[in-house]
Amino acid sequence: MKKHLKTLLFLLAFCFYALQGQAQFEGYQLSPDAKISLITCSSGNDLYAVFGHSAVRVQDPASGMDIIFNYGTFDFNEPNFYLKFAQGKLRYKLSAAHFSDFLYSYTMDNRSVYEQVLNLTPEQRQKYWGFLTHNFLPENRFYLYDFFFDNCATRIRDGLEATFPDNQIAFQLDEFDRDYTFRNLIDLYLPPQPWGDFGIDLALGAVIDQEATPYQYMFLPDYLSKGFANATIMQNGHMVPLTGLPQAVFLQDTSRLPETPLFTPLLLCWVILVLVTAITVFDFMRRRRSRALDFTLFLITGFLGVVFLLLWFATDHQATANNFNLLWGIPTHLIVAIYIAKKVALPKWLEVYLLLTAAISALLVIGWPWWPQQFHMAFLPIVLAIGMRAAYTVWLSKKAPVPVTTSKVKERI
Known part of the structure; x- marks a missing residue:
């Protein structure tokens, strides 16, 4: 019952920002003390959550704003929801909510939450804020989700590159070069989900057995976090680190992690x-x-x-x-x-x-x-x-x- 209640509260928070956020965000000028961070969440117990999650946090002490931009949401009221989901035509959307509500949801699910503050100048923060808020407009917030090529993680990477084009952001991805295919990459997360692994290998074809480039590894939130940690951004004619290492906001209780089922x-x-x-x-x-x-x-x-x-x-x-x-x-x-x-x-x-x-x-x-x-x-x-x-x-x-x-x-x- 508690899980259902916190899920309902979380969805209500999303709905509130969906209705009110545009008016709040429009024309807002971030203060010099504002921060924008990459948020990375660890695997969950359910198959849809086992690969983790990425989102963007924006804090501004001057106004008390602390919100999360989340590309991983969809509307259950979408007409023909299940048919569109099966056909690959379901639209996902960028949503916004209080970070405290977001964090509460993940702590209740016993999923670790990590933060990497982006090393941006005030001008760069304002520019990226403008990108996020423009993306949040009703006519821009929806997109056709693709697990491997257009998801909650790739949208953040691609959005940052769109904000700072012409190679202002460079990813150093040499440590990713392990000759993994897309199937190899998702298999890293599936040992606790043998039945989910079985279903995925039934449904997904040879397309995901092609070797992924290190850049493509970042469809997974963990690899996006590593990619950001090794990336640089242009500032005043010099390349500087984009972020530091992830800092824990909440760490899961490992004693509560589920055991792998014996019947596989x-x-x-x-x-x-x-x-x-x-x-x-x-x-x-x-x-x-x-x-x-x-x-x-x-x-x-x-x-x-x-x-x-x-x-x-x-x-x-x-x-x-x-x-x-x-x-x-x-x-x-x-x-x-x-x-x-x-x-x-x-x-x-x-x-x-x-x-x-x-x-x-x-x-x-x-x-x-x-x-x-x-x-x-x-x-x-x-x-x-x-x-x-x-x-x-x-x-x-x-x-x-x-x-x-x-x-x-x-x-x-």
């Missing part, structure tokens, strides 16, 4: 493979086929294939394109599931289809490390199970064909 997708999928193997051996001994098993396997993988296809072609999500999971989650498996459940001899086209399925499964397994997409290891036992059942079904059809001319003959398939 990898364990589940290997259990499924063991069961499928045992049933196949039992079927082989009795010269029969468990139609319910085959129907279930092909139905589920066929349904997943339809989801993969829709995410690739029916949405604006860049990261869901080129999904090689379609090699085992094949949409046509849905049709095959219906035919394979029948107690009749397999038609010739279905035998060919199942042979191709078994061959593709074998190629997937043999070339596992070299495919252009990094597959989740939990997919391996599923691929083996599908290939095994496809090959066995064709073998049994050839070995013990079922007569279909009379119902008096005992059916073996």
